[in-house]
Amino acid sequence: MGMVDSVGRGVKRGRVLAVLAVLTAGLLAFPWTVPNSVGHLGSLGETFLPWLGLVVPALFGMALLRRSAIALVALLLPVAAWTYQFGGLLLPTAKGGAHDLVVVQHNVSDENADPAGTARTLADAGPDLIALQELVPSALPVYERTLAPGYPYHEVRGTVGLWSKHPLSDARLLDIKPRGIAEEWNRGLRAVVHTPRGEIAAYVAHLPSVRLGASGLASSLRDESARLLGDAIAGEKQQAVILLGDLNGTTDDRGLAPLTSRMSVADGDFAFTFPAGFPLARIDQVMARSATVGPMHTLPATGSDHLPVSARVALR
Numbered sequence: 656m657g658m659v660d661s662v663g664r665g666v667k668r669g670r671v672l673a674v675l676a677v678l679t680a681g682l683l684a685f686p687w688t689v690p691n692s693v694g695h696l697g698s699l700g701e702t703f704l705p706w707l708g709l710v711v712p713a714l715f716g717m718a719l720l721r722r723s724a725i726a727l728v729a730l731l732l733p734v735a736a737w738t739y740q741f742g743g744l745l746l747p748t749a750k751g752g753a754h755d756l757v758v759v760q761h762n763v764s765d766e767n768a769d770p771a772g773t774a775r776t777l778a779d780a781g782p783d784l785i786a787l788q789e790l791v792p793s794a795l796p797v798y799e800r801t802l803a804p805g806y807p808y809h810e811v812r813g814t815v816g817l818w819s820k821h822p823l824s825d826a827r828l829l830d831i832k833p834r835g836i837a838e839e840w841n842r843g844l845r846a847v848v849h850t851p852r853g854e855i856a857a858y859v860a861h862l863p864s865v866r867l868g869a870s871g872l873a874s875s876l877r878d879e880s881a882r883l884l885g886d887a888i889a890g891e892k893q894q895a896v897i898l899l900g901d902l903n904g905t906t907d908d909r910g911l912a913p914l915t916s917r918m919s920v921a922d923g924d925f926a927f928t929f930p931a932g933f934p935l936a937r938i939d940q941v942m943a944r945s946a947t948v949g950p951m952h953t954l955p956a957t958g959s960d961h962l963p964v965s966a967r968v969a970l971r
Contacts, residue, residue: 669723679710680732694871701907708737754967755852757782761963762901770794773957774801785818786899788861813841815859822849833879856893860900878910885913896944918942926951928962941966
């Protein structure tokens with residue numbers, strides 16, 4: 656009876672840990688069940704969803720300390736859920752493969768002290784297109800001068816710009832300004848890129864920042880801007896579309912659903928971009944319509960608080 660009693664006590668001791676393991680598995684497998692009505696908690700969880708896996712080793716350590724068999728067994732659920740969601744991203748991805756364009760996306764930061772070095776880093780990756788955000792008047796001539804030899808075509812609207820190896824036409828300002836912003840705010844650009852494979856509409860965007868506070872995630876302005884951008888892309892007459900931007904959200908974040916529901920996203924790599932010193936999430940994105948975005952890769956750090964990302968795009 657002593658052994659039976661010992662096992663029974665071990666099961667009782669592990670009940671709370673087992674419940675926490677099951678809840679963690681549920682959040683990993685079904686993040687959309689968390690409501691967004693209060694503090695945008697759903698978006699917050701989706702933004703940092705891969706990091707929820709860190710709960711597993713913590714629970715594992717406590718389960719060992721308490722000698723809880725039921726907790727150890729229950730931990731198989733979040734391990735399986737995390738592996739299903741993100742395990743494939745740990746596998747090495749090829750940087751080659753069939754493609755029609757190489758693109759680079761980078762928020763260069765309005766406080767960047769080395770715009771020339773930043774421009775050289777981006778050009779060294781050899782992309783066809785370079786999309787930049789947070790271009791300030793004092794730094795713009797440096798980017799134009801440094802990128803000119805390899806990128807003779809470029810368009811800038813407000814604080815966003817597009818540099819291209821291929822001719823550009825029909826460039827225009829894209830109005831994605833939320834109603835809650837009163838000051839001057841121009842963060843969208845649309846242009847047609849004339850590639851050897853045909854014309855592509857390129858969109859460059861910088862959505863409003865989000866803030867994390869005691870009331871949760873403040874993302875209403877970002878979400879409204881995403882809806883405006885999604886509507887613009889839905890009305891785009893060009894069949895092939897590429898979106899490059901600092902979207903201030905991950906592709907798992909339901910706040911970007913107006914975009915992710917209409918466009919394909921990159922496969923393959925975590926490629927976290929922000930903050931540059933210790934990246935926690937990829938908020939710089941490349942999306943496409945009538946095209947496939949290959950695995951994204953981060954480029955070397957620049958003078959920005961974001962890391963640049965590169966991706967190969969294959970037209971359909």
